[in-house]
Amino acid sequence: MSIDTPPITPQQYEVLHGGGAEAAEIAQQRLSRRRFLRRSMLAVWGLSTTAAVAGALNMLYPGVTSDFGSTLTVGKKGEFKAAKPSDFQAEIAGVYHRPVARTYVIHLSADTTFLLKGSLLGEQLGSESVVKDSDGTYWIALYQKCVHLGCTVPFKDSCVSFKCPCHGSHYNVTGEFLDGPAPKSLDRFQISFQGEDVLVNTGAVNQNVPRPDDTTRLIAAPSVQCTG
Numbered sequence: 001m002s003i004d005t006p007p008i009t010p011q012q013y014e015v016l017h018g019g020g021a022e023a024a025e026i027a028q029q030r031l032s033r034r035r036f037l038r039r040s041m042l043a044v045w046g047l048s049t050t051a052a053v054a055g056a057l058n059m060l061y062p063g064v065t066s067d068f069g070s071t072l073t074v075g076k077k078g079e080f081k082a083a084k085p086s087d088f089q090a091e092i093a094g095v096y097h098r099p100v101a102r103t104y105v106i107h108l109s110a111d112t113t114f115l116l117k118g119s120l121l122g123e124q125l126g127s128e129s130v131v132k133d134s135d136g137t138y139w140i141a142l143y144q145k146c147v148h149l150g151c152t153v154p155f156k157d158s159c160v161s162f163k164c165p166c167h168g169s170h171y172n173v174t175g176e177f178l179d180g181p182a183p184k185s186l187d188r189f190q191i192s193f194q195g196e197d198v199l200v201n202t203g204a205v206n207q208n209v210p211r212p213d214d215t216t217r218l219i220a221a222p223s224v225q226c227t228g
């Protein structure tokens with residue numbers, strides 16, 4: 001049976017061939033049915049296509065299409081060039097925003113100068129969720145949310161640090177508190193690797209990095225003043 005020619009009863013056939021208002025009404029009914037069937041088929045086709053595209057994306061980029069709150073693949077290691085804190089530049093060296101994971105991926109070069117040494121340094125790296133890679137570089141996944149009242153904190157190349165636009169909280173490249181009303185340092189997600197993939201577990205947040213003091217601060221404050 002064709003979609004475009006729905007069956008009609010013998011009585012309807014008579015009326016159609018006789019003409020008049022009844023014929024017009026039946027013709028209108030047939031037209032409405034055709035439209036309904038076409039629209040239904042288009043809707044089914046649209047849904048199937050969307051599901052197929054989503055499936056393909058998930059196969060090509062596992063994790064990327066998942067929701068915030070799970071482990072997300074945020075890119076390949078090669079996309080995140082390491083740098084010394086003083087050389088950080090957004091998306092070019094050391095600091096990379098990945099909105100899908102609401103995170104800044106921080107990649108410190110192996111020759112980064114830390115203020116702490118030895119076991120103190122090791123303990124502090126662990127408590128601040130800093131991961132040392134096999135090539136000697138260091139990785140951190142900072143939560144983009146200001147720990148004062150929740151604004152997204154941008155990285156400012158001009159003062160090589162994070163400065164919140166809402167009330168001025170100021171954080172170092174490692175997310176450590178520098179000044180402002182924030183009660184502590186930026187939160188961090190768990191960061192790990194699977195081959196060359198960089199994974200951020202947005203369901204595992206370290207909210208326990210306090211305002212640093214002389215015995216816990218990892219990185220010196222930037223030498224440039226942060227205005228605005």
Ligand code: FES
Nearest residue numbers: 146148149164167
């Ligand atoms: S929300 Fe960032 S300083 Fe207030």
